[in-house]
Amino acid sequence: MSEQTETGALRLENVTKIFGQGSNQVRAVDDVSLTIQSGEFVTLLGPSGCGKTTTLRLIAGFEFPTSGRLLLDEKDIANVPPNLRPMAMVFQSYALFPHLNVFENVAYGLRLRKMSEAEIKEAVNIVLHMMNLVGLERRNPNQLSGGQQQRVALARAMVMKPKLLLFDEPLSNLDAKLRTQMRIEIRRLQQRMGITSVYVTHDQMEAMSLSDRVVVMNHGKIEQVGTPEEIYQRPATMFVADFIGRANFVETDVLALDGRLAIVDVYGQKVELACSPEIRVGQKAYAMIRPEAINLSSRTSDYMADVKTAVYLGNSVEYEVEIEQNLLKVVDYDPTPGVMFREGSFVSMTFDPERSYLLPK
Numbered sequence: 544m545s546e547q548t549e550t551g552a553l554r555l556e557n558v559t560k561i562f563g564q565g566s567n568q569v570r571a572v573d574d575v576s577l578t579i580q581s582g583e584f585v586t587l588l589g590p591s592g593c594g595k596t597t598t599l600r601l602i603a604g605f606e607f608p609t610s611g612r613l614l615l616d617e618k619d620i621a622n623v624p625p626n627l628r629p630m631a632m633v634f635q636s637y638a639l640f641p642h643l644n645v646f647e648n649v650a651y652g653l654r655l656r657k658m659s660e661a662e663i664k665e666a667v668n669i670v671l672h673m674m675n676l677v678g679l680e681r682r683n684p685n686q687l688s689g690g691q692q693q694r695v696a697l698a699r700a701m702v703m704k705p706k707l708l709l710f711d712e713p714l715s716n717l718d719a720k721l722r723t724q725m726r727i728e729i730r731r732l733q734q735r736m737g738i739t740s741v742y743v744t745h746d747q748m749e750a751m752s753l754s755d756r757v758v759v760m761n762h763g764k765i766e767q768v769g770t771p772e773e774i775y776q777r778p779a780t781m782f783v784a785d786f787i788g789r790a791n792f793v794e795t796d797v798l799a800l801d802g803r804l805a806i807v808d809v810y811g812q813k814v815e816l817a818c819s820p821e822i823r824v825g826q827k828a829y830a831m832i833r834p835e836a837i838n839l840s841s842r843t844s845d846y847m848a849d850v851k852t853a854v855y856l857g858n859s860v861e862y863e864v865e866i867e868q869n870l871l872k873v874v875d876y877d878p879t880p881g882v883m884f885r886e887g888s889f890v891s892m893t894f895d896p897e898r899s900y901l902l903p904k
């Protein structure tokens with residue numbers, strides 16, 4: 544087996560973290576079990592307070608679980624203090640040493656390991672090169688832009704060759720354009736180094752673009768673990784469907800089932816939709832229809848909708864249309880020049896069943 548496949552596999556077994564006591568008790572992490580493969584990039588995603596930071600801090604050793612086990616390469620790490628865990632963390636605040644220059648910031652951990660000067664120089668220069676920081680070695684952090692500081696923080700983590708790289712919302716302080724650029728750099732670097740990574744964010748675009756798998760959390764629990772495609776196209780719950788992208792939910796009856804396909808009635812139209820394994824015949828369910836799965840046209844059909852709002856955004860047009868007293872979000876990502884439905888117009892509506900999904904009510 545290669546060194547890569549032997550290292551950095553992480554397992555959380557029924558991990559719970561309770562803060563406070565009595566009526567002030569908060570179950571920040573609630574019976575979370577998760578296996579992260581060696582070399583995998585996994586993101587913990589969820590709204591504020593869902594427990595993602597606490598989960599990361601438990602992995603890092605800054606917090607201890609109330610119950611449950613954490614295993615790194617099948618070894619229980621409960622009693623290993625944070626500084627002795629083979630992990631490195633990149634923080635939102637960069638956390639660079641202000642009095643040390645770029646080279647010394649990156650070299651810091653290697654000096655603690657008592658490596659020779661020649662080895663340190665070689666290792667630091669390799670990561671500075673990888674992070675496009677060559678030429679900035681002698682600058683102090685206050686002479687760097689936010690993006691450059693975050694690159695130094697990343698270089699400082701990478702140079703240690705950790706088994707596990709932990710990221711706590713590292714891009715939140717950067718502007719939108721730089722965030723997108725850094726996302727690409729982090730992904731490229733992680734794939735090249737093959738270091739198992741756990742990344743915390745509340746930004747779904749960040750999670751989708753960086754991750755092999757995304758863990759969606761809510762109220763301390765895992766709602767779903769899946770690839771970006773799985774969580775977007777086949778959300779396990781309405782919470783996931785609503786949190787990842789935008790979704791319309793249309794209440795419907797399940798008329799028949801054929802394996803993982805259900806026949807349902809959506810606005811009088813019988814359609815076949817892929818469905819959650821929990822769906823049963825005869826129950827009420829929700830058809831999740833993404834805004835981009837709905838098509839509007841000026842033809843006349845049985846499914847006519849009222850255009851309530853129409854917003855032109857250049858590369859797309861966003862509509863809200865009303866049908867049978869439901870307001871649906873619609874996005875046209877390929878608007879034909881000159882063809883935009885005006886507010887107050889009456890349009891024909893169809894939707895693509897292949898890009899929709901049936902969830903239990």
Ligand code: ATP
Nearest residue numbers: 562563569571590591592593594595596597598745
């Ligand atoms: P955010 O995106 O706002 O950082 P989060 O998803 O990372 O949120 P956590 O920081 O893990 O959420 O917090 C989960 C819950 O635990 C919250 O209700 C929070 O108030 C609570 N909590 C976190 N740390 C502590 C603590 N040290 N003492 C008491 N409660 C805490």
